[in-house]
């Protein structure tokens with residue numbers, strides 16, 4: 001049985017620092033940062049860190065970023081979508097360099113996490129793949145890949161980070177703008193999702209507010225109970 | 239803490255009005271929810287005030303609208319660092335609800351419950367004297383489902399996770415007990431001006 005919304009525990013965290021060890025751009029609009037975090041704490045897949053930027057006059061800006069890496073990775077990995085005019089994401093994508101030290105705090109969040117034993121489905125879109133990647137990596141390390149099913153939605157293969165890794169891990173990839181011959185372009189459907197839900201007890205939804213609204217609706221249409229759905233919303237909103 | 243090489247900061251202005259670490263989200267209103275957005279219809283909606291009170295009371299949608307209406311105009315602050323200025327909410331002051339239910343002398347804390355199972359805890363003192371509302375209108379329109387409609391709690395002087403969406407029950411208690419985010423590492427009180435974001439702040 002998985003825990004209910006009423007019984008997850010708190011954990012104190014404090015600010016520390018992280019150094020950028022690797023930086024690349026997996027897709028045209030994203031940046032991947034792999035960081036060495038001082039006094040690093042163990043994390044569960046699905047948790048996030050705060051990254052805080054500090055100007056010379058002590059003005060700060062902080063945002064939340066999900067962890068992509070697995071527990072046994074010596075570095076903590078993030079994938080950040082560069083939003084036009086986004087204060088923190090543009091800085092991380094365009095200005096930050098290998099060797100830079102950033103303020104960090106985490107891991108945070110005990111609810112949107114996978115306990116690695118409950119059969120679960122991730123329905124994620126765009127940058128929302130990040131926590132699903134952490135969950136899939138943990139599942140692979142533990143030899144429990146059969147417990148986790150990932151359905152990742154992107155506009156096209158070129159625009160979805162981690163698409164190849166997820167495909168190798170057996171994920172279902174759905175392109176909203178690319179017709180693959182096997183699958184017409186479009187969001188996932190009840191028919192596609194229903195067989196993947198067999199035996200699962202929890203559903204994780206992650207992506208933009210618009211994607212999350214779509215994904216929740218789809219899961220409910222597939223007969224998933226509202227109490228079995230956990231949601232994390234990213235990015236700009238209206 | 240180190241200065242970030244090359245970072246100058248952009249979302250400034252509003253000094254004195256933005257709590258530390260916050261930025262102005264402008265016209266946006268981010269949606270942050272841990273659960274699927276529920277459909278709560280006004281016909282089955284109700285709000286209860288119970289626990290350490292003289293008269294446990296439940297209002298239906300029509301009954302709560304009979305209470306004197308009250309409006310909040312001001313700012314709101316989310317722990318994820320956005321603030322939103324000059325928002326208008328309409329509903330009823332929590333003082334009205336407490337007057338009807340009659341808190342007992344040993345009531346010092348409140349557990350707020352949502353119909354989804356979400357909970358958040360507050361000292362009673364943060365809900366009285368015109369500091370908190372149960373609201374159903376935003377900007378002159380019915381509060382949308384994604385923002386907690388048909389009715390949510392509004393405690394604008396604290397981080398917004400205290401303003402429980404889809405509010406269904408205020409439970410008065412003698413002793414504090416952590417709610418959902420509070421058990422998940424968030425601060426027990428959540429004062430944005432003191433930057434009480436997480437446990438240990």
Ligand SMILES: Cc1cc2nc3c(=O)[nH]c(=O)nc-3n(C[C@H](O)[C@H](O)[C@H](O)COP(=O)(O)OP(=O)(O)OC[C@H]3O[C@@H](n4cnc5c(N)ncnc54)[C@H](O)[C@@H]3O)c2cc1C
Pocket residue numbers: 048063064065066067079080081082083084085086087088089090127130232233234235236249262263264266318
């Ligand atoms: C738990 C959690 C996990 C997350 N994980 C990730 C992750 O793994 N990867 C990821 O990419 N994101 C993630 N996010 C989102 C992330 O925290 C930021 O919201 C995102 O990076 C945008 O921040 P920003 O500073 O770049 O943009 P902001 O400066 O916050 O702006 C966001 C958008 O709004 C517009 N905007 C903001 N303010 C103004 C203004 N005053 N005037 C005009 N326009 C404005 C900007 O143009 C921009 O497009 C996560 C969020 C949460 C809550």
